[in-house]
Amino acid sequence: LELRSGDMNIVDAVSFLTGRKADSGQQESLINEAVLLIEEASKRDGLDSTTLITLISYIAGKYGGSEQTRARVILCLVPRTLVPYLAVLRALGCMGTLERSLQQLLFKWIVDVYYLVENHAPVHAVYNAVFLYIDYEHLRPVVCQFLCYLTRKSDVTKYRAQKLLQLHQQLLDAGVTDAALLELLSTYKLYCPHLITIPVPSGCKILCSQHLNALLMEKIRHAQTTKAADDPLEQQSSRHEDIAPPATKCPRIMVHTTEVACVHLTVEPVGPVHVSPVVMATTTRPRSFEELCANVDRVALLTQVGLVLESDILKHVLSIDVDPTVAVHLLRWLQLSLGYEVSRFNPGEPCHHLEHLLTCLVELGEFLCEPIPIVEGFLEAFLKVWDGKTHQKAVLDLLPFLPLKRFEDLHSTVLASIEQLFRKEGIEFKYNCLMSLVELLRRMVTLEWNRRKRLCDDGNHRVSSVFSEYYYTEDIADTQIDAVESIKRLVSYAGRLAVLGLQDNNDCVLLQHAALSLCELVCGLREEYKIPVLILPPVPLVYGSLLSGSIVPLSRICACLTQYKEVLSKLSQSERDHKFTVTFNSIVLDFCDALWRNLAFTSSQRPCPSLLFTLPREVLLSCGLVNTHEKLSITHHPALLGVVKRFFQTLERCPPHPHPAMIFTQAHLRKAYLQYLLSHQMASLVRFIRAFVLTRFNESV
Numbered sequence: 001l002e003l004r005s006g007d008m009n010i011v012d013a014v015s016f017l018t019g020r021k022a023d024s025g026q027q028e029s030l031i032n033e034a035v036l037l038i039e040e041a042s043k044r045d046g047l048d049s050t051t052l053i054t055l056i057s058y059i060a061g062k063y064g065g066s067e068q069t070r071a072r073v074i075l076c077l078v079p080r081t082l083v084p085y086l087a088v089l090r091a092l093g094c095m096g097t098l099e100r101s102l103q104q105l106l107f108k109w110i111v112d113v114y115y116l117v118e119n120h121a122p123v124h125a126v127y128n129a130v131f132l133y134i135d136y137e138h139l140r141p142v143v144c145q146f147l148c149y150l151t152r153k154s155d156v157t158k159y160r161a162q163k164l165l166q167l168h169q170q171l172l173d174a175g176v177t178d179a180a181l182l183e184l185l186s187t188y189k190l191y192c193p194h195l196i197t198i199p200v201p202s203g204c205k206i207l208c209s210q211h212l213n214a215l216l217m218e219k220i221r222h223a224q225t226t227k228a229a230d231d232p233l234e235q236q237s238s239r240h241e242d243i244a245p246p247a248t249k250c251p252r253i254m255v256h257t258t259e260v261a262c263v264h265l266t267v268e269p270v271g272p273v274h275v276s277p278v279v280m281a282t283t284t285r286p287r288s289f290e291e292l293c294a295n296v297d298r299v300a301l302l303t304q305v306g307l308v309l310e311s312d313i314l315k316h317v318l319s320i321d322v323d324p325t326v327a328v329h330l331l332r333w334l335q336l337s338l339g340y341e342v343s344r345f346n347p348g349e350p351c352h353h354l355e356h357l358l359t360c361l362v363e364l365g366e367f368l369c370e371p372i373p374i375v376e377g378f379l380e381a382f383l384k385v386w387d388g389k390t391h392q393k394a395v396l397d398l399l400p401f402l403p404l405k406r407f408e409d410l411h412s413t414v415l416a417s418i419e420q421l422f423r424k425e426g427i428e429f430k431y432n433c434l435m436s437l438v439e440l441l442r443r444m445v446t447l448e449w450n451r452r453k454r455l456c457d458d459g460n461h462r463v464s465s466v467f468s469e470y471y472y473t474e475d476i477a478d479t480q481i482d483a484v485e486s487i488k489r490l491v492s493y494a495g496r497l498a499v500l501g502l503q504d505n506n507d508c509v510l511l512q513h514a515a516l517s518l519c520e521l522v523c524g525l526r527e528e529y530k531i532p533v534l535i536l537p538p539v540p541l542v543y544g545s546l547l548s549g550s551i552v553p554l555s556r557i558c559a560c561l562t563q564y565k566e567v568l569s570k571l572s573q574s575e576r577d578h579k580f581t582v583t584f585n586s587i588v589l590d591f592c593d594a595l596w597r598n599l600a601f602t603s604s605q606r607p608c609p610s611l612l613f614t615l616p617r618e619v620l621l622s623c624g625l626v627n628t629h630e631k632l633s634i635t636h637h638p639a640l641l642g643v644v645k646r647f648f649q650t651l652e653r654c655p656p657h658p659h660p661a662m663i664f665t666q667a668h669l670r671k672a673y674l675q676y677l678l679s680h681q682m683a684s685l686v687r688f689i690r691a692f693v694l695t696r697f698n699e700s701v
Contacts, residue, residue: 013037014054017073018063035069038076046080046223052087059106060094067099074105078219082118092126100138107142112216114149127155134167144180151184153191153366161188161195168198191366193446194528292316305329309360315367318466327466331374334361338378347387358394365401369447370465375401376413383417388425392432399436404448406482407489415493422497427508430501434514437494441521444487445529452483484533487525494518495538502544512548515541516556523560527567534567534580542587543612546594546632551639551682559684561588562691586611588692594632595685596693598664601628634685635660635673647676 013034038055041047047055055077057063059070091106098106117123127150133143164185171178189196292313308314308330318326341354365372375398386395399418402410422433451465498515505511519537526534536542537560545557564584568576586608593599593606593613601613630636635644641660648658651672655662663669678686 010041014051017058018054035072042076042078043219046078048080049084056087056090074109077109078223079116083113083116085117085119085122088117088123111142111146124150141180144184147184148187151187156188156192306333309364334374342381350390355391355394362397368466371401371403373467380413388421388429396432396436400439400443404444404483407486427505431510431514434498438517445531491522491535499538499540512553519560523563549638554639555682555684558688562687565691592693595634596689598630598633600632635663647673
């Protein structure tokens with residue numbers, strides 16, 4: 001495009017920049033004039049969506065341009081209204097080809113305009129790609145802040161948590177403290193406290209972050225204020241109606257806005273007295289944590305209680321301003337909404353509004369980190385008409401937000417119906433149900449138990465909780481005893497369902513994972529969660545892992561048994577439960593006889609009776625089984641035969657006719673084999689053998 005100086009408008013300027021293939025000396029003045037014109041237009045009115053997307057392509061280097069020129073264009077990306085998600089996706093997609101300085105600027109722009117993006121779902125879909133930039137030191141602060149915005153409960157995985165903890169430890173070893181990384185760790189710990197084991201500042205999630213580019217944010221605010229002043233529709237959209245609807249209508253979530261009404265509230269009656277008034281409010285949106293704190297007393301939360309499910313800002317206000325009146329209004333609104341959805345639910349016919357409402361309810365529970373009183377009543381009514389398939393994930397995700405109370409009460413309202421559905425539904429339902437029960441137990445022992453313990457220790461009997469009035473009014477001492485018994489019975493209930501699911505589905509791998517997750521949670525109750533009780537996982541789950549044809553269940557259950565020994569070693573004789581000790585010793589002896597001593601299915605003398613190897617030898621012979629005493633050893637076990645074969649292949653001097661029996665008969669092979677297991681992600685087996693058999697084992701192996 002050939003232009004002369006002084007002839008351009010904003011359209012011509014953008015077309016000129018994106019029409020060139022490379023810079024030339026004769027065009028420098030025109031390039032500068034085009035950028036100046038774009039800067040003036042963005043500062044005055046902001047840029048529309050099409051222009052934003054086009055300029056992102058120019059910044060990516062598709063049309064040439066110097067680094068300095070493209071940096072100036074990034075500072076011009078001031079949206080007039082909303083930012084199209086395509087612009088953000090293109091910006092993220094070109095990160096790998098940009099210079100370091102442009103990467104920083106563009107990432108800062110994405111963070112600053114995140115709340116103006118028209119649709120967050122496509123941006124959240126690239127979470128894994130954004131997480132990979134955590135290793136880039138020059139991008140880490142802004143990437144951590146962006147991940148704080150994006151992170152949801154489903155994004156917090158064990159791998160990502162370990163990655164962040166390793167990175168944090170490396171920085172500490174170098175004498176560096178990264179505040180942005182700590183904020184991301186705080187966000188992860190908010191969703192999954194059991195994965196982040198280090199103490200981190202109890203931040204305010206994404207609301208504590210400052211905007212990274214104050215000049216850009218001032219331009220955006222000026223452009224959008226000018227747009228709202230010039231457009232009557234924009235003015236009208238900043239007014240909210242009270243969320244309490246007439247009795248003849250179904251209350252709905254107002255998904256079109258997440259603005260927070262902070263100033264100049266006036267109430268004007270409309271129509272008859274029984275009709276809700278209209279609240280006329282000039283709405284503003286806090287741009288920083290300090291601004292929110294300055295206006296927190298002016299937030300009209302009662303007039304926007306239905307928006308709490310949609311707005312992170314209102315969730316934060318709800319959590320710091322524990323007003324029983326607001327809690328009552330919120331629960332009443334939820335009761336009306338959920339009750340209406342139950343009354344019109346038809347099995348097999350998805351309802352997008354119901355699914356959205358349940359998803360928002362789960363997010364509210366995760367944000368507040370406490371049970372929601374309305375969940376139990378909703379599930380009690382809904383499970384009676386539910387087919388187990390429609391909105392399955394959304395419904396089962398509500399289970400972790402049941403309260404810690406007497407097991408009989410939970411069973412009569414919710415758990416009995418869950419068990420009926422569990423028996424007739426497929427693998428997907430069984431897996432999601434078991435994982436939800438595990439999460440319910442984890443929340444009970446990490447959050448509710450500690451909250452009740454603090455309440456019991458506090459002479460004022462007060463607890464910081466939005467819904468504390470609904471759960472902490474009974475006698476505290478009796479509640480503490482009931483809590484221990486409820487946890488024990490809930491573990492037994494979940495274990496029974498896990499055994500049933502494995503038997504009905506031929507030891508499905510998914511159900512094995514869920515069952516072992518339960519076992520790992522249970523074995524850490526005393527040491528990790530400080531619950532004054534020792535509970536063994538269901539015995540069928542323990543022995544099922546020993547007899548499994550996969551190395552993963554065997555290794556994970558051995559790790560659980562080793563952890564129990566560490567706990568028992570710290571307890572005095574008077575603190576140990578005799579019944580638990582006898583059962584635990586029988587299990588350990590059975591594992592030792594099977595894995596190492598080659599005494600499975602034998603009549604050897606032992607201090608504790610076997611819980612598995614009690615078949616008479618005549619029965620074994622009648623089945624045609626030979627050498628049964630060694631079939632479950634670490635060299636002959638079906639899950640380890642492939643490991644043994646690979647071990648022999650790695651030896652420098654492999655025997656001409658290798659056989660698993662050689663490992664036990666030759667000391668150097670036995671030592672090398674254990675070392676091989678240690679170095680190939682099977683250390684739990686070796687630790688078990690060290691703990692229970694080879695107490696004087698060479699630590700170098």
